[in-house]
Amino acid sequence: MSDLSVKGEQIEENQNNILEVIQVENLKKRYKRIIALDGVSFSVKKGEVFGLLGPNGAGKTTTINILCTLSQPNSGVAYVNGYNVIHQSNAVRNSIGLVFQETILDNHLTAEENLYLHAMLYGVSRKEYLQRKRELLKFCELWDKRKVRVETFSGGMKRRLELIRALIHWPQILFLDEPTIGLDPQTRRKIWDYIFTLRKKKNITIFLTTQYLSEAENCDRIAILNQGIIVALDSPENLKKVIGEDIIFLKTDDNQVAEREFQAKFPNYSIKWIGKELRVKVDNGDKFLPILVKAITPRIISIELRRPTLEDVFLEITGRKIRDNN
């Protein structure tokens, strides 16, 4: 493995010109009988924020593990920063920073010691380490806590420290595996503020997975993963266009009659059952709403007009909600 990484260093000069920092082709991974990834292909451009969405068990963490060289695919190829994840794993490891799903810090040690150990593992020089430590700790408002043991930190503080740790070796690509899971909404927003500001400042590529669709709206592009297959890949705006301009949720005394009447009067629009409600996709919702109310005879119990969210996109494509408790 080591002699291959030497080859990797020789082509380092070309690395800066790469436009697609992650390339994945037909990735397959099986765990005994469970198929985790069933032919996944995508690519991520330099400087992009790329989001991988999917319910639990869709294969998000498997994908990240393969890209981070923690796990090997059964077939298919993946390149990170121009390096093959299987044959040039050390070069890949040098190019990436990781924030794992679970919190991974040495609790007995101080914030500073945690950063120091990481910087040493990545061969960061002492001068660079001191300078970056100062900049990042100050930026993430942990400078005053640098000599405090991590065990006393709150969840949000730990996450910020992990973010700093992942960045202390200036990676080309930052992997974030559900970075805000288990945090309260306020802390979540703050974490994202840090991530996006840092990204602009340092021009790093960000690859993230999340279950919070509101957070995914901030991505440049999103891939939706379901049962080991990518079912959609586009910008959040384009994905939402699939659904249409506006959607109306309608609940009446007799939904079946309402559905039949709707289909007869407005054959151009589609109507669909979502649970106990009817969902209508329309172009110009605010003008259509009064027409709809007049056109339907069963008594209306509730009616709601809104712009489609990614949650609706997800529901449309996969047929289930992203965080289904059942």
Place this chain on the structure above:
Amino acid sequence: MNKKLKTLYIIWYREVLIYLRNSVKFFTSIFLPILILVFFGAGLKTMFPVSILNCDFVQFFFPGILGLSISIMAISSTMSIVWDREFGFLKEILVSPISRSSIILGKILGATTTALIQGALILLIIPYLGIDFSKFLFIKAMLIIFLISYGVAALGILLVSRLKKMESFSIISQLIFAPMAFLSGAFFPLNNAPAWMAKMAFYNPLNYGIDALRWVILSESLLKEEISLITSHSLFLCVVVLLGFNLLITFLSTRVFNKSIY
């Protein structure tokens, strides 16, 4: 090579830092062996009069307790690898651009260092036990402690490198380490033991470690002939066996750990 040494250093540094931070573990690691020496020593002394043992019981007992204490220290320090895996920290290490063999050596040497710190502190009570002490004896004893704890730590790594749960560690250590401790000659002299027991002890590396400690620690208090009565092997053989065992087990644990992912 330089980079490998640096990683080795940082893995080692982390182990030692965590050991020193954990003041409870630090304290008990010194306190317990002394407790055993004082109470067990005083109690058992009445059962081994000088006529049977040729020497004072504490002289016989001390090297054994020292050897076992540092072995327990070394093997329980390697438990940190299971801990790291359970809490995910091993992932953080495995995803960094460093070689697997430096992780292993760093871990082994880290565990060895915790045992050396403990051993050094226990050695300091030698003058109070009626055993003659010198700087040279201290250095020689530290070398033997290094050889023993290195081997036990490497064995520990070999055993735990595939374990996923903390509970499995206590099972493994009881199943493998307890027989090693009982057959080490620390509690009773093995040269008078039944043949089957002596035969089993012959294959126990810890037996050679305890014997080596006895040769070195008692070198200024007893004559060679007297020491040979309470040991099974010569010092030279002990050191050779320890060195051979350490080399073999390092090789094996590196191979096994390289194959385990995380």
